[in-house]
Amino acid sequence: MNSVAAVYTSTPDDVEIIKTWPGGNGITSDKVPTEIAYDYPPGSPDGTEPTIKWGFQFRPEESRLRCIKLFLDRSQKLPFYVSPLETAAQLKKFNKNVVDAVSDYLTQVYNHTMETLTRRYGESFMASTKVEFVLTCPAVWSDAAKNTTLLAAEKAGMGSKSDIQMISEPEAAAVYTLKAIQPNHLSAGDNFVVCDAGGGTVDLIAYKIISLKPLRVEESAVGTGGLCGSAFLNYRFEEHVRNRIGHARFDEIKLKKGKCWQMGLRYWEEFVKRNFNEEEHAEVNVPFPGLPDDEEAGLDCGFLVMTAPQIKEIFEPVVKEVCELVQGQVDGIRQKGGIVSGIVLVGGFGQSNYLYTRLKSHFNTAAPPPYSERPTHAQATALITNGSVEVMQPVNAWTAVVRGAVLRGLEGSMVVSRKARMHYGTSYATVYDEDKHQVSERYWSPLWERWMVSDRMQWHITSKQSYASRCNILSI
Numbered sequence: 353m354n355s356v357a358a359v360y361t362s363t364p365d366d367v368e369i370i371k372t373w374p375g376g377n378g379i380t381s382d383k384v385p386t387e388i389a390y391d392y393p394p395g396s397p398d399g400t401e402p403t404i405k406w407g408f409q410f411r412p413e414e415s416r417l418r419c420i421k422l423f424l425d426r427s428q429k430l431p432f433y434v435s436p437l438e439t440a441a442q443l444k445k446f447n448k449n450v451v452d453a454v455s456d457y458l459t460q461v462y463n464h465t466m467e468t469l470t471r472r473y474g475e476s477f478m479a480s481t482k483v484e485f486v487l488t489c490p491a492v493w494s495d496a497a498k499n500t501t502l503l504a505a506e507k508a509g510m511g512s513k514s515d516i517q518m519i520s521e522p523e524a525a526a527v528y529t530l531k532a533i534q535p536n537h538l539s540a541g542d543n544f545v546v547c548d549a550g551g552g553t554v555d556l557i558a559y560k561i562i563s564l565k566p567l568r569v570e571e572s573a574v575g576t577g578g579l580c581g582s583a584f585l586n587y588r589f590e591e592h593v594r595n596r597i598g599h600a601r602f603d604e605i606k607l608k609k610g611k612c613w614q615m616g617l618r619y620w621e622e623f624v625k626r627n628f629n630e631e632e633h634a635e636v637n638v639p640f641p642g643l644p645d646d647e648e649a650g651l652d653c654g655f656l657v658m659t660a661p662q663i664k665e666i667f668e669p670v671v672k673e674v675c676e677l678v679q680g681q682v683d684g685i686r687q688k689g690g691i692v693s694g695i696v697l698v699g700g701f702g703q704s705n706y707l708y709t710r711l712k713s714h715f716n717t718a719a720p721p722p723y724s725e726r727p728t729h730a731q732a733t734a735l736i737t738n739g740s741v742e743v744m745q746p747v748n749a750w751t752a753v754v755r756g757a758v759l760r761g762l763e764g765s766m767v768v769s770r771k772a773r774m775h776y777g778t779s780y781a782t783v784y785d786e787d788k789h790q791v792s793e794r795y796w797s798p799l800w801e802r803w804m805v806s807d808r809m810q811w812h813i814t815s816k817q818s819y820a821s822r823c824n825i826l827s828i
Contacts, residue, residue: 353383353551353700355754356465360473364762367755370468375409382751383700384408388457389416390446402446406460412610417442419552420457423450424504425490425497431552431579433587451504458508485510486517486761488524488753491548491555491575517761522546522557522575524756525698527766530567531759532746537693540564543572544694545681547674547711548753549701552581554674558681559767560690567766573684580673582625582701588666589620593656597649609642616640616656628667628706630660667706674707675714682715682741694742698752708745716740777811 356370371380387410390402410416419434430436443449448456470478487505489498502513510516519527526546530538538544540561548555557575562568593616594602606613616638624636637655650657682692695715697708746752760766784794784803797804 354386354461355383355751356461357751357754357758358465358469359758359762361762364759367758368472369751369754370465372468373408374464375405375407377408381408384461386421386457387416387418388420388453388460389414390442390448392446404456404460406457412614413607415442417453420450420453421501422552424454424500425493427494428490428492428497429579431583433583451500451507454501455504455507458505458510462508462510484515484517484761486519486757488519488521488757490553490577491520491522491557492577493520519757519760519765520555520557520575521550521753522548522555522698523767524754524760525752526557526559526569526696526756527759528748528752528756529696529698529744529746530569532748532752533696533744537742538564539693541691542693543685543690544696545678545685545692546696546698547678547702549674549697549699549704549707550581551583551700552579554578554580554677554699554701556677556681558685558692569767571767572688572690573681576677576680578673578677580670580677582670582704584670585625585666586617586621588670589617589624592658592662592666596656597643597646597651605640605643612640612642624658624663625701626703626705628663628704629709630664630706633660633663635659636663664706671707671710674701675711678711679714692741694744697743697745698749700750702745702749702752708743712743715743775811776813777809779806780808780810781806782808 357367358370359367369382371382373381373384384407388404388406389410390404392400392402405414405416417439419431420439422428422430422434423436423439443453466478466483469483473481485505487501487510489501493501498518502516502518505511505516506513523546525548526544529546538561540563543558543560545556545558555575555577557571558573559569560572562570597605619638624638627633628636636658637652638658639654640651640656641654643651643654643656645651645653678695682695685692695711697711701707748755781797781804783800784805789805793805794803795806796802
């Protein structure tokens with residue numbers, strides 16, 4: 353899912369989230385699916401450009417390209433429900449590649465955004481106003497993937513590559529969160545972890561607060577991530593329903609009674625995933641209109657009755673993986689002697705009440721030290737090492753990333769230094785030295801008239817080393 357936000361420089365607090373989308377049937381949404389498909393009109397001659405469907409314009413049964421942006425970074429794993437072979441076949445059929453598909457999708461987003469802003473501000477205002485774009489990307493993306501994204505955005509009409517800004521998604525979330533959660537207990541010297549839990553991926557990054565006024569932070573750990581977003585809950589829910597009502601009946605519902613299945617899935621997405629709390633919801637009734645009663649399957653009056661333990665069973669493997677990712681960031685900071693004071697939960701999955709509750713219980717299980725009028729150094733150290741960590745869920749957590757992106761565009765970067773994701777250096781050739789080099793490595797240089805060796809490396813920045821955020825180390 354993607355979001356679009358806009359802000360006018362003279363009214364920086366008035367962030368507008370685009371909520372209406374083509375094909376949405378009047379339903380407002382803060383996000384639009386990252387889905388696109390091509391088709392040739394019937395009887396079209398050779399050379400005809402294919403038509404494009406995107407976002408909400410699909411019927412449930414229609415095929416489409418999903419998670420296409422994930423293919424920009426070949427080093428990242430793909431969700432199990434995305435087939436590289438099927439994606440490649442669809443692209444080849446329409447003489448497209450991944451960059452073309454991403455660019456076509458961004459073109460649709462760009463056109464709709466400009467149309468929406470024109471309706472808001474008027475044609476004369478838009479014609480005389482410079483529009484700057486800030487794109488977000490996962491924290492774990494490679495430099496090559498970032499560069500390809502900028503090329504696709506440039507091709508989509510968002511300006512030249514050098515003028516388009518880019519910010520990691522958890523960093524954007526941090527920008528918004530630290531401004532939105534006021535007052536809070538965080539102070540200079542504290543570390544906090546941003547957990548951006550989305551549909552497909554969960555991205556994490558940790559920051560140390562340098563100052564609060566002005567707000568300045570530095571990366572305290574290299575960003576991590578995993579494929580444990582809320583989309584995996586949908587597939588686990590689907591398997592649960594299939595096993596409950598039987599494979600044959602489920603396939604019939606999904607293929608022949610699409611509206612029935614979509615109603616149940618929508619209730620799962622909009623209510624259960626976001627609001628489930630085992631203390632408040634002993635059971636949940638998921639609507640499947642038209643299905644006959646079946647006491648054994650738990651079907652009653654057109655509803656599938658789900659107990660709290662059954663819902664927990666769907667959530668638990670995914671939530672456990674998120675907790676482990678966050679724990680990895682916390683452990684990395686504590687091993688260096690840092691204090692982790694907060695975990696900020698944002699993103700679509702970040703709205704989940706169950707995920708919030710589980711993270712809170714996970715990081716607040718340590719018993720407080722015994723009371724003492726004169727606490728010892730050992731007690732203080734134990735509190736730092738094993739003490740509880742506050743879990744925060746800001747207002748508008750679902751759109752925290754895109755809200756932070758527009759703030760970055762207005763105020764510039766608040767991050768004074770970052771951690772390098774890899775080694776950066778230059779290769780060079782040097783004079784052969786028999787004490788340092790092997791004979792097999794040398795070659796005769798006619799230019800220098802001496803024996804030389806090549807492919808030597810001088811490292812300027814090593815992995816996980818801090819570097820000033822003003823430095824550009826993007827590999828082109």
